[in-house]
Amino acid sequence: MNHEPPGTGPLAGLRVLEVASLAPAPFACTLLADLGAQVLRVDRASDVDPDTRHSTDTLARGRSSIAVDLKHPEGAALVRRLTTTADVLVEGFRPGVAERLGIGPEECRAVNPRLIYGRMTGWGQSGPLAPHAGHDITYLAVSGALGFMGPHDQPPAPPVNLLGDFGGGGMLLALGILAALHERQRSGRGQVVDAAMVDGAALLTTALHGLRAAGQWTGSRGENLLDGGAPFYTTYETADGQYMAIGPLEEKFYAQLLTGLALTDDPDLPAQYDRERWPELRRRLAAAFRTRTRDEWTAVFEHTDACVAPVLSPWEAHDHPHNAARSVYTTTGGVRQPAPAPRFERTPGGIQGPPPVPGRDTRSALEDWGVDAHEVNRLLAAKAVIQHPTGETTSDPDPEPALPLTPAPPGARAALPDAARPLPSPKH
Numbered sequence: 001m002n003h004e005p006p007g008t009g010p011l012a013g014l015r016v017l018e019v020a021s022l023a024p025a026p027f028a029c030t031l032l033a034d035l036g037a038q039v040l041r042v043d044r045a046s047d048v049d050p051d052t053r054h055s056t057d058t059l060a061r062g063r064s065s066i067a068v069d070l071k072h073p074e075g076a077a078l079v080r081r082l083t084t085t086a087d088v089l090v091e092g093f094r095p096g097v098a099e100r101l102g103i104g105p106e107e108c109r110a111v112n113p114r115l116i117y118g119r120m121t122g123w124g125q126s127g128p129l130a131p132h133a134g135h136d137i138t139y140l141a142v143s144g145a146l147g148f149m150g151p152h153d154q155p156p157a158p159p160v161n162l163l164g165d166f167g168g169g170g171m172l173l174a175l176g177i178l179a180a181l182h183e184r185q186r187s188g189r190g191q192v193v194d195a196a197m198v199d200g201a202a203l204l205t206t207a208l209h210g211l212r213a214a215g216q217w218t219g220s221r222g223e224n225l226l227d228g229g230a231p232f233y234t235t236y237e238t239a240d241g242q243y244m245a246i247g248p249l250e251e252k253f254y255a256q257l258l259t260g261l262a263l264t265d266d267p268d269l270p271a272q273y274d275r276e277r278w279p280e281l282r283r284r285l286a287a288a289f290r291t292r293t294r295d296e297w298t299a300v301f302e303h304t305d306a307c308v309a310p311v312l313s314p315w316e317a318h319d320h321p322h323n324a325a326r327s328v329y330t331t332t333g334g335v336r337q338p339a340p341a342p343r344f345e346r347t348p349g350g351i352q353g354p355p356p357v358p359g360r361d362t363r364s365a366l367e368d369w370g371v372d373a374h375e376v377n378r379l380l381a382a383k384a385v386i387q388h389p390t391g392e393t394t395s396d397p398d399p400e401p402a403l404p405l406t407p408a409p410p411g412a413r414a415a416l417p418d419a420a421r422p423l424p425s426p427k428h
Helices: 024-034 073-085 097-101 105-109 136-143 162-187 197-203 206-213 251-260 275-289 294-301 321-326 362-368 373-381
Strands: 015-019 038-044 063-068 088-091 116-121 192-196 234-237 243-246 308-310 329-332 335-338
Touching (some): 024 038, 024 162, 038 073, 073 105, 105 116, 116 162, 136 162, 162 197, 294 308, 362 373
Parallel strands (some): 015 088, 088 116, 116 192
Antiparallel strands (some): 234 243, 243 308
């Protein structure tokens, strides 16, 4: 059997059916898998590449993969059948595509009323932008979050795709799924979780709206306390071209910063919260930091409460003593990557295995999810599903033609036009 063993984390025993997509939905499923859920990913049959023997897709770690042709009459029927024993289904299509494929919420809940149906999009299932394409940066732009990013004299700076895809997307979906599972314990009923990145990105700005209402966020972008406007909450270049991050907002911590920089006894140094003299204070701090290398400043501040830290690249962060002591990073499938979080006292999570290539576990996973071997053979022969060579086992040499697994629900299409094909991005 090639699919991963049952998890041992707090979500052990939870079954998640993931229709493959990109970025936010896979991240949500990775979080669930890391915490012990059994995640079965439904990859496209067309993505099976016999020449690819391993995957470096860290967002696919810890789950099994079956390859299904959702345009085949038996493909959607198979997915509906799998939902009968699933707790959760996650999809990242543009609104309406899952319905056209015959695997929408109504079709799936017709066979499993307890199913939690997670939908991950950029704009959400409703609203004037719902049917349109987008990406992380456009969702941030409309949410208002992008307007906070960057210095005041430069255009707004996209923060990679961390806020939309992951913080406001995948993590929001995972939270919604867990909340729906908790509610199901009371009602016995499933429900749709509509997770939109524009909603999640806006939600992440909640505290800043409160600061503005209190009169504590009054400047333009890059001129406020927490957006780089304050000279004591920003980054400074060091002698070796690297950077240090500082954030001593409180007076007692700021005093330790000045001690480390040998500026404590300077009578001409502007006061910390004298906004009129912030430009001068910034110049003084910048000049001080340029006198030593990043490692030298790290040694000066590492055992203080000055709230100063080296700016590390993602590829060197694993070597930091604190990250090493807590095993913040791990290696799976030959790829270094962040370890599961958060930490649990009694039921720790863990990475259940390296990412599979599409279709690696088609035969073994389907059998594990209740499809008998004879039926799997029929589906393989009909090319409704594809088995990657890395997971091949012996099978019936003369399988019968595939037969319907479940009747198509009302409104579902057996054969689908090209317009109903899964879209290349889950954020559309």
